[in-house]
Amino acid sequence: MSKSTQRIAYLTIKDSELLSQRRFEVYEALYENGPSTTGEIWKKFFKRRGISQNSVNPRLSELVKCGVVEEAGKKECSVTGFTCTVWQVNDKLPKYEKKKKT
Numbered sequence: 001m002s003k004s005t006q007r008i009a010y011l012t013i014k015d016s017e018l019l020s021q022r023r024f025e026v027y028e029a030l031y032e033n034g035p036s037t038t039g040e041i042w043k044k045f046f047k048r049r050g051i052s053q054n055s056v057n058p059r060l061s062e063l064v065k066c067g068v069v070e071e072a073g074k075k076e077c078s079v080t081g082f083t084c085t086v087w088q089v090n091d092k093l094p095k096y097e098k099k100k101k102t
Contacts, residue, residue, distance in 0.1 A: 005091035006031070013068065018094050026059040027068060027089060035072045035088040039079030060087060066094040 010031050013019055019027055029045035030036060036044075038060055042053040063069040064087075072088040 002091075006089055009068070009091045009093060010089065012093060019063075019066075019068075022055070023059050023062055026056055027063055030060075030063075030069060030087060031089045035086045037075065037077040037079065037084040037086055039077045039084065041087075043079045067092050068094055 010028075013024065013027065017024075025045070026041065029041050033041060033044060038057055039053065041060070042051075042056045046053070046056055060069065064071075068089060069087050070090050072086045074083050075086050076082070077084040
C-alpha cells in the first residue's frame with residue numbers, strides 16, 4: 001500500500017461522502033496523523049472539542065468493520081502508557097452503501 005493509493009482512497013471518501021460525519025472525522029484524523037492508537041487520535045483531534053474517547057472508540061470499530069482502517073501492530077500509547085493497538089488507514093473504500101450524515 002502506497003501513500004498515493006491511500007490519498008486516492010481518502011479523497012474519494014471525502015469527495016463522495018462515503019462515511020457519516022463522525023466516522024469521517026475519525027478517519028481523517030487517522031489519515032492526517034498516521035498510524036496511531038485510539039488514545040492518541042482522541043487526544044490530538046477530539047479532546048479539545050469536548051468529544052469523549054468513548055465516542056471515538058465505536059467509530060474506529062465501525063471503520064475497521066467497513067474495511068477502511070486496519071491494525072498496524074501494537075505499541076505503548078503515549079496517552080495511556082498501556083500497550084495498545086495501532087491503527088492506520090488503508091487504500092480501500094467502504095464496503096457498505098452510503099448512509100445519511102449524522
